[in-house]
Amino acid sequence: MSRNGWMVWLTFAIGMLLSVSPLPQFMEILRPLWLALLLAFWALALPHKVGMVTAWCLGLAEDVLYGTLLGQNALILTLITFLVLSLQQRLRMFPMWQQSLVILVIFGLAQLVQLWLSALTGNRQPTLALVLPALVSALLWPWVSFGLRGLRRRFKIN
Amino acid sequence: MGVRLLVLVVLSVALMVVDARFTLLKPVRSQMSLVLMQSYWITDLPQRLWQGVASQFGSRTELVAENEKLKTENLLLQGRMQKLAALTEQNVRLRELLNSSALVNEKVEVAELIGMDPNPFTHRIIINKGERDGVVLGQPVLDARGLMGQVVELMPYTSRVLLLTDTTHSIPVQVNRNGLRAIASGTGNPERLELRHVADTADIKEGDLLVSSGLGQRFPAGYPVATVKEVIHDSGQPFAIVRAVPTAALNRSRYLLLVFSDNRTAEERANDAAQAQEAQDQQGGTVTPVVPATVPKPVVPATPAAATGPATAPATPAATAPVKPVAHPAPVKPAATRPAAPKPPAAAPASTGGRE
Numbered sequence: 001m002s003r004n005g006w007m008v009w010l011t012f013a014i015g016m017l018l019s020v021s022p023l024p025q026f027m028e029i030l031r032p033l034w035l036a037l038l039l040a041f042w043a044l045a046l047p048h049k050v051g052m053v054t055a056w057c058l059g060l061a062e063d064v065l066y067g068t069l070l071g072q073n074a075l076i077l078t079l080i081t082f083l084v085l086s087l088q089q090r091l092r093m094f095p096m097w098q099q100s101l102v103i104l105v106i107f108g109l110a111q112l113v114q115l116w117l118s119a120l121t122g123n124r125q126p127t128l129a130l131v132l133p134a135l136v137s138a139l140l141w142p143w144v145s146f147g148l149r150g151l152r153r154r155f156k157i158n
Numbered sequence: 159m160g161v162r163l164l165v166l167v168v169l170s171v172a173l174m175v176v177d178a179r180f181t182l183l184k185p186v187r188s189q190m191s192l193v194l195m196q197s198y199w200i201t202d203l204p205q206r207l208w209q210g211v212a213s214q215f216g217s218r219t220e221l222v223a224e225n226e227k228l229k230t231e232n233l234l235l236q237g238r239m240q241k242l243a244a245l246t247e248q249n250v251r252l253r254e255l256l257n258s259s260a261l262v263n264e265k266v267e268v269a270e271l272i273g274m275d276p277n278p279f280t281h282r283i284i285i286n287k288g289e290r291d292g293v294v295l296g297q298p299v300l301d302a303r304g305l306m307g308q309v310v311e312l313m314p315y316t317s318r319v320l321l322l323t324d325t326t327h328s329i330p331v332q333v334n335r336n337g338l339r340a341i342a343s344g345t346g347n348p349e350r351l352e353l354r355h356v357a358d359t360a361d362i363k364e365g366d367l368l369v370s371s372g373l374g375q376r377f378p379a380g381y382p383v384a385t386v387k388e389v390i391h392d393s394g395q396p397f398a399i400v401r402a403v404p405t406a407a408l409n410r411s412r413y414l415l416l417v418f419s420d421n422r423t424a425e426e427r428a429n430d431a432a433q434a435q436e437a438q439d440q441q442g443g444t445v446t447p448v449v450p451a452t453v454p455k456p457v458v459p460a461t462p463a464a465a466t467g468p469a470t471a472p473a474t475p476a477a478t479a480p481v482k483p484v485a486h487p488a489p490v491k492p493a494a495t496r497p498a499a500p501k502p503p504a505a506a507p508a509s510t511g512g513r514e
Contacts, residue, residue: 016194020276021201025409028278052159056166060173064190065197066277067311067318070183071173078166085159121178123280123326130279 004157008050011038011148012058020065029129032137033107035062039077040084040103040141041148044091046158055081072117080110096142104138188289191313198273198284198316264378266300266415267291272316281307281321281348285414288315293416296376300415304382304405305329305370309416321408322383323348331383332371333362339371342384342402348409351384353400358391360398368402378417 015034023031035058042050059074066073083106084091091099111134151157177183267287275282287293289312297309299319307327311318320327323344331342331353338360342351356362366386372379384402391398 017197017201020197020273022205022274025278028276031276031278052162052166056170059170061190061194064187064194067275067282069174070177070187071170074173075167075170078163078170082159082163117174121174 004155005049007151007155007157008042008046011042011151016058016061016065019062030132030136032140033110033133035059036077036080036107036110037103037137037140037144038148039081040106041145043081043084044088045148045152047085047088050081051085052078052081068118069121072114072121075117076110076114079113080106083109096145099145100138100141103141104134107134107137110134188313191316195284195313195316199286202272265418267418269299269414269416271412271414275318279325279346281324281327281344281346281408282310283307283319283321284316285319285416286316287416288313288317290314292418293317298377298381298417300381300417301406301411301413302415303407304384305377306404306406306408306411306414308376319414321348322351322404322406323408328354329377329383330371330373331368332379333386334367334369334382336361338362339373340368340400342368349403350387351402351404353386353402354397356398356400358398362386362389362398362400364389367405 012035015038018034019031039050039055039058043055055077056074059072059077060070062073062077063070087102087106091102094102108131111130115128115130173183177187269285269287271283272286273284275284285299293309293312295309295312299306299308305322307319307321307324309317310320321344322329322342323346325344325346328341328343330339332339340353340356340362343354345352353362353368364386367382368384368386370377370379370381370383382405384404386400386402388401389398390400
């Protein structure tokens with residue numbers, strides 16, 4: 001039934017590379033949540049295929065990459081995917097700018113949970129600048145969405 | 159859907175607790191990192207390729223100029239080294255007069271930076287040497303100019319290094335000029351360290367060099383850490399505010415040195431030194447005495463033969479076994495000609511060494 005499923009995994013792999021690629025110092029604080037963006041898109045497009053378990057596994061991988069506690073990013077990504085899935089029906093109807101707004105809120109919440117978790121583990125960041133990546137991700141959402149939709153149509157992924 | 163969420167959340171929380179409190183998950187993590195850490199290598203690839211291309215097409219004159227420069231630099235360093243040998247010898251003799259233990263030599267190994275931590279609020283880097291290369295947890299990392307930080311996470315072929323300027327990091331230091339002790343904490347700014355709890359009347363001023371004091375048993379003593387940039391005496395504050403700039407190029411260095419320090423106790427060290435001395439006396443004792451062991455000499459394991467000059471003899475056996483360097487007793491001179499047991503407890507070598 002599922003066709004070209006490997007393309008989905010390829011995008012996740014690229015997302016993972018993007019999330020560790022070196023950036024200039026002033027831009028590092030703005031690094032978008034690539035994996036969360038990709039997960040949000042695929043959860044909307046292929047809810048039967050990409051769900052919370054996928055998100056959790058990717059989160060574990062991210063934990064190993066970032067050297068955080070195993071389960072920290074897994075929890076965040078699971079929460080994001082849960083929220084996206086539960087708003088799925090509405091999100092699909094929304095125009096792009098409204099989708100971006102919802103993404104902003106969801107990612108912002110997730111980043112706050114992230115802040116809370118890292119405070120628990122003793123790495124409290126002194127600022128709320130942690131919410132900036134959510135903003136950048138929300139601004140990027142239309143482009144990511146268009147791009148991945150094109151990809152999906154091209155390779156007939158379902 | 160809600161049930162699945164619940165299960166996954168509980169699972170993540172359980173994983174986090176276990177990972178924070180126990181070492182149970184370390185093997186899992188290191189197995190996963192075996193695959194995943196490749197992505198740092200891949201994202202570093204363009205940089206490498208660019209460097210490769212640049213060196214391919216570097217013009218001849220440039221290369222010649224660089225070669226000249228390196229030769230001059232080498233000459234200067236060699237010159238300084240000669241002086242250092244004499245000074246170290248003198249130092250060792252003075253220490254003998256004072257009956258204090260000899261300086262310990264540290265071996266170093268070159269590592270290369272392959273990635274930065276993506277989280278902008280932590281200062282951590284990833285290097286291309288890991289557990290299989292003999293790196294241990296808490297191992298100090300240097301660059302050419304000073305201390306950089308310590309290893310905080312080991313993976314099979316990579317490891318994560320916490321830099322001095324991370325907000326969670328502190329290092330015991332000493333003012334080089336007068337030996338005043340202090341603790342330098344990271345501030346989250348790559349160009350700044352802060353000295354905590356320095357009395358307002360303490361003798362510390364702008365331009366002072368801070369070196370590691372070796373207290374705390376984590377960092378070897380005597381490596382430069384930072385230079386004091388400003389000292390603010392604010393009558394409203396209980397302590398002076400002292401800011402310092404790390405001497406190491408924390409956000410620029412690409413090649414780092416891993417220090418394999420010797421973790422024997424002072425007593426064991428003294429024992430070994432005594433035995434070595436005894437053995438040497440029996441042999442006639444002409445083979446360049448105490449000097450080589452104490453001269454800090456970078457031993458690159460790939461080219462053990464590259465180290466030349468009189469200082470080589472004792473350093474080479476150590477270089478042939480860089481995998482277990484911490485447990486290796488080699489650094490303290492000719493005793494190493496007899497490849498001793500990998501880890502000498504204080505008593506064991508006393509029964510075998512230098513008597514026959």
